[in-house]
Amino acid sequence: MASLAEDDQGQGASRIQNPEADDKKKKNSNMAPTSGNSIHRSSSRPQLDVSKAEIQGNFEEKHPTILLPNQSDDISHLALDLGGSLIKLVYFSRHENQSANDKRKKSMKERLGISNVNRRSYPILGGRLHFVKFETNKINECLDFIYSKQLHCGGLESHYSDNVADRNAIIKATGGGAYKFADLFKERLGVSIEKEDEMACLVSGANFLLKAIRHEAFTHMEGQKEFVQIDPNDLFPYLLVNIGSGVSMLKVDGDGKFERVSGTNVGGGTYWGLGRLLTKCKSFDELLELTQKGDNRAIDMLVGDIYGGMDYSKIGLSASTIASSFGKAISEKKELEDYRPEDISLSLLRMISYNIGQISYLNALRFGLKRIFFGGFFIRGHAYTMDTISFAVQFWSKGTAQAMFLRHEGFLGAFGAFMSYEKHGLDDLMVHQLVERFPMGAPYTGGKIHGPPLGDLNEKISWMEKFLQKGTEITAPVPMIPPGTTGLGGFEVPLSKGSTLRPDASALNVGVLHLVPTLEVFPLLADPKMYEPNTIDLSDHNELEYWFTILSEHLPDLVDKAVASEGGTDDAKRRGDAFARAFSAHLARLMEEPAAYGKLGLANLLEMREECLREFQFVDAYRSIKQRENEASLAVLPDLLMELDSMDEETRLLALIEGVLAANIFDWGSRACVDLYHQGTIIEIYRMSRNKMQRPWRVDNFDDFKERMLGTGDRKPTPHRRALLFVDNSGADVVLGMLPLARELLRRGTEVVLVANSLPALNDVTAIELPDIVAEAAKHCDILRRAAEAGDLLVDAMISPSNSSKESSTSVPLMVVENGCGSPCIDLRQVSSELAAAAKDADLIILEGMGRALHTNLNARFNCDALKLAMVKNQRLAEKLVKGKIYDCICKYEPAN
Numbered sequence: 001m002a003s004l005a006e007d008d009q010g011q012g013a014s015r016i017q018n019p020e021a022d023d024k025k026k027k028n029s030n031m032a033p034t035s036g037n038s039i040h041r042s043s044s045r046p047q048l049d050v051s052k053a054e055i056q057g058n059f060e061e062k063h064p065t066i067l068l069p070n071q072s073d074d075i076s077h078l079a080l081d082l083g084g085s086l087i088k089l090v091y092f093s094r095h096e097n098q099s100a101n102d103k104r105k106k107s108m109k110e111r112l113g114i115s116n117v118n119r120r121s122y123p124i125l126g127g128r129l130h131f132v133k134f135e136t137n138k139i140n141e142c143l144d145f146i147y148s149k150q151l152h153c154g155g156l157e158s159h160y161s162d163n164v165a166d167r168n169a170i171i172k173a174t175g176g177g178a179y180k181f182a183d184l185f186k187e188r189l190g191v192s193i194e195k196e197d198e199m200a201c202l203v204s205g206a207n208f209l210l211k212a213i214r215h216e217a218f219t220h221m222e223g224q225k226e227f228v229q230i231d232p233n234d235l236f237p238y239l240l241v242n243i244g245s246g247v248s249m250l251k252v253d254g255d256g257k258f259e260r261v262s263g264t265n266v267g268g269g270t271y272w273g274l275g276r277l278l279t280k281c282k283s284f285d286e287l288l289e290l291t292q293k294g295d296n297r298a299i300d301m302l303v304g305d306i307y308g309g310m311d312y313s314k315i316g317l318s319a320s321t322i323a324s325s326f327g328k329a330i331s332e333k334k335e336l337e338d339y340r341p342e343d344i345s346l347s348l349l350r351m352i353s354y355n356i357g358q359i360s361y362l363n364a365l366r367f368g369l370k371r372i373f374f375g376g377f378f379i380r381g382h383a384y385t386m387d388t389i390s391f392a393v394q395f396w397s398k399g400t401a402q403a404m405f406l407r408h409e410g411f412l413g414a415f416g417a418f419m420s421y422e423k424h425g426l427d428d429l430m431v432h433q434l435v436e437r438f439p440m441g442a443p444y445t446g447g448k449i450h451g452p453p454l455g456d457l458n459e460k461i462s463w464m465e466k467f468l469q470k471g472t473e474i475t476a477p478v479p480m481i482p483p484g485t486t487g488l489g490g491f492e493v494p495l496s497k498g499s500t501l502r503p504d505a506s507a508l509n510v511g512v513l514h515l516v517p518t519l520e521v522f523p524l525l526a527d528p529k530m531y532e533p534n535t536i537d538l539s540d541h542n543e544l545e546y547w548f549t550i551l552s553e554h555l556p557d558l559v560d561k562a563v564a565s566e567g568g569t570d571d572a573k574r575r576g577d578a579f580a581r582a583f584s585a586h587l588a589r590l591m592e593e594p595a596a597y598g599k600l601g602l603a604n605l606l607e608m609r610e611e612c613l614r615e616f617q618f619v620d621a622y623r624s625i626k627q628r629e630n631e632a633s634l635a636v637l638p639d640l641l642m643e644l645d646s647m648d649e650e651t652r653l654l655a656l657i658e659g660v661l662a663a664n665i666f667d668w669g670s671r672a673c674v675d676l677y678h679q680g681t682i683i684e685i686y687r688m689s690r691n692k693m694q695r696p697w698r699v700d701n702f703d704d705f706k707e708r709m710l711g712t713g714d715r716k717p718t719p720h721r722r723a724l725l726f727v728d729n730s731g732a733d734v735v736l737g738m739l740p741l742a743r744e745l746l747r748r749g750t751e752v753v754l755v756a757n758s759l760p761a762l763n764d765v766t767a768i769e770l771p772d773i774v775a776e777a778a779k780h781c782d783i784l785r786r787a788a789e790a791g792d793l794l795v796d797a798m799i800s801p802s803n804s805s806k807e808s809s810t811s812v813p814l815m816v817v818e819n820g821c822g823s824p825c826i827d828l829r830q831v832s833s834e835l836a837a838a839a840k841d842a843d844l845i846i847l848e849g850m851g852r853a854l855h856t857n858l859n860a861r862f863n864c865d866a867l868k869l870a871m872v873k874n875q876r877l878a879e880k881l882v883k884g885k886i887y888d889c890i891c892k893y894e895p896a897n
């Protein structure tokens with residue numbers, strides 16, 4: 001079975017489960033033909049397979065999703081690193097952009113000056129990079145996998161060509177197996193292996209990953225992993241140490257510019273070879289596992305053994321420093337059987353790791369290199385190995401150098417081979433265009449359990465169910481013992497060996513890399529390099545435990561909602577169960593190893609929950625709740641607008657901000673709020689919330705905002721040119737809170753861009769839903785109607801016949817743009833190109849809600865005026881952020897610098 005980080009589905013609804021078709025497909029195509037069989041290959045591929053096509057969801061929708069259950073969405077490039085013990089695969093699958101034909105979106109794009117003609121044409125439309133590994137002795141599984149996914153006859157070029165390309169198909173590969181298995185590939189898959197130089201692949205793989213993935217490099221000291229932000233413009237030169245069977249040390253000066261400056265024959269092969277002879281272990285992993293229970297003092301001769309238990313402090317050696325690896329084994333009184341295999345394995349591991357660390361540092365010193373990155377199969381994300389190497393580098397450099405490791409360490413070669421294809425289009429992809437996602441298999445990658453299956457949704461669910469029956473492997477999150485120190489420090493007894501980490505705690509976790517060429521950095525960030533979206537840092541253990549508990553407690557209710565949103569069918573229940581298991585497994589994994597998937601913040605957890613729902617094809621769990629709340633709120637909107645219009649300017653502005661804060665109470669992600677909803681109707685709760693509004697709010701810069709809006713005395717400030725309103729929840733929040741505020745801005749001559757989620761998250765309103773809500777509201781309000789018309793928002797919506805084109809031409813427009821994400825929070829380093837374009841003319845941004853204004857972006861600085869509005873609907877967060885209490889409000893205004 002492959003160990004993988006692989007997701008096989010399209011975004012949410014792009015595929016549905018079709019067990020019958022899938023079973024058939026599996027029988028026909030999952031096995032690669034064995035030698036002797038004639039090779040069946042598809043003709044030109046991929047082509048659109050519309051058999052059993054179905055419209056999903058509501059038939060009245062204007063642009064319903066059409067599901068093609070039999071369509072393979074892989075248009076692939078495949079590259080391999082065929083190593084001595086592991087085979088690593090990197091492959092690409094592409095997804096077409098479905099929303100390109102949206103009429104409304106097109107007109108909005110034109111308005112924002114984004115014409116398709118002007119935009120860079122991307123060699124790839126976006127897609128995913130998958131990382132999969134197999135044990136080399138299971139090469140047949142690997143061949144079956146390639147065959148079942150037809151990866152061997154994919155490739156961007158052959159997508160449009162005919163069979164001829166297939167006949168000459170090549171796969172790029174590196175590693176010794178590229179020679180050894182070339183004939184097997186030809187025989188079984190009919191493809192030729194094109195061999196790529198191993199060192200060149202390692203370097204190009206490392207260069208790309210270090211430049212393109214934000215949390216690729218990390219340090220590992222005393223059991224603590226810390227991510228290092230690498231500036232892509234300041235990466236070179238560095239030393240790349242690849243620890244395979246032997247060790248190569250490469251001085252890397254740029255893309256394609258490197259030199260092998262040194263190496264050592266004492267490497268992974270030495271550890272495994274000697275270890276096997278000395279311990280009788282059957283596998284590398286078994287040998288490595290032994291170290292967890294080992295104590296090297298039984299075999300190693302320590303400084304203290306020589307100096308009667310004393311330090312040799314004059315030259316800086318503590319009593320527990322190893323003076324001579326295996327030095328105690330010179331004793332004539334003991335034979336091999338008298339030593340524990342655990343102790344032997346640990347001594348050996350430390351001897352080799354330490355030696356490599358030391359030689360690496362000396363080479364870095366020799367060439368004046370400040371950075372040393374370690375990779376190769378020997379490391380395997382093993383905490384103890386990394387700690388020992390780090391200690392050696394730190395010790396010999398007297399703290400001036402640090403060892404760094406790479407999350408994709410095992411895939412450098414395969415990735416480099418992938419990069420060697422021409423026209424893959426990856427060369428100039430940038431950090432903000434890559435989103436790493438961790439599909440359901442991720443919690444198990446690198447651990448004892450391999451899987452899940454690589455097939456369709458149905459297979460994935462069955463896989464989760466298997467564990468449900470066994471009832472062991474996937475458990476609810478358990479509290480982790482807080483990291484402490486043993487007091488010993490250094491490499492004498494690295495903490496990673498202790499009880500705080502499980503044996504494979506630092507096992508590699510690589511996700512699926514989604515390439516989204518249209519994502520951009522939000523242009524109004526004052527200092528994009530310093531920007532950190534998360535306010536809550538989950539590296540604080542108490543914080544982590546609290547939020548994990550909250551999310552676990554939410555789970556049963558969320559599953560109920562999700563299942564109900566899909567009609568409560570047996571199929572939906574099955575998916576609901578599988579979702580809960582998968583998400584719990586993620587939580588459990590992250591609880592044990594918070595940095596497993598990269599730097600972890602609260603926003604990542606909240607987004608992961610949404611992604612996990614999508615993975616099990618829950619399109620919108622809160623659909624009916626959102627609809628109900630929209631309708632109820634739209635019904636009272638006319639009265640609210642009338643009430644607001646009877647106020648003077650100053651009172652009205654205050655009432656509007658109060659309205660936004662009060663209506664932010666409608667948040668189905670907050671436990672406390674959901675409990676509240678049992679106590680009254682939407683309108684009753686809204687009224688109650690408004691009545692409770694009392695200034696000063698916990699953070700209250702309203703007066704400054706008012707001054708910027710209305711001026712003081714006779715001074716009338718110029719209105720803002722364009723305001724971006726990041727809206728949050730459906731129902732009262734958007735209808736009775738944000739829309740009336742938008743209307744006020746429009747009335748003052750400010751263009752308004754409503755920025756909403758691209759995909760559903762909790763009860764947040766999406767950019768697809770919003771125009772209809774605006775159109776409905778516009779029926780009761782001339783300002784909204786004219787603005788919406790001017791912004792082409794009412795393209796297909798019902799509008800009252802009284803509108804005249806003369807009026808609309810003089811109105812400032814109201815627009816809706818999607819933000820590029822599907823989470824309750826927003827990471828402004830990766831937003832949609834529409835939002836980035838809309839932001840260019842904006843001089844005011846309003847971020848609303850806990851997710852967008854508190855969990856993320858509370859500390860973000862902008863190059864324009866910024867207003868952050870939210871009700872704090874969580875007691876602990878209120879205490880922590882503002883020393884306040886639940887339902888306190890935040891009105892934080894920060895004028896442009």
Ligand SMILES: CC(C)(COP(=O)(O)O)[C@@H](O)C(=O)NCCC(=O)O
Nearest residue numbers: 667669670671824849850851852874
């Ligand atoms: C998920 C949320 C950020 C959504 O809040 P919103 O942005 O809608 O104001 C928030 O509901 C939340 O942090 N909930 C978890 C904590 C709790 O149940 O109290």
Ligand SMILES: [Mn+2]
Nearest residue numbers: 728729764824
């Ligand atoms: Mn929300």
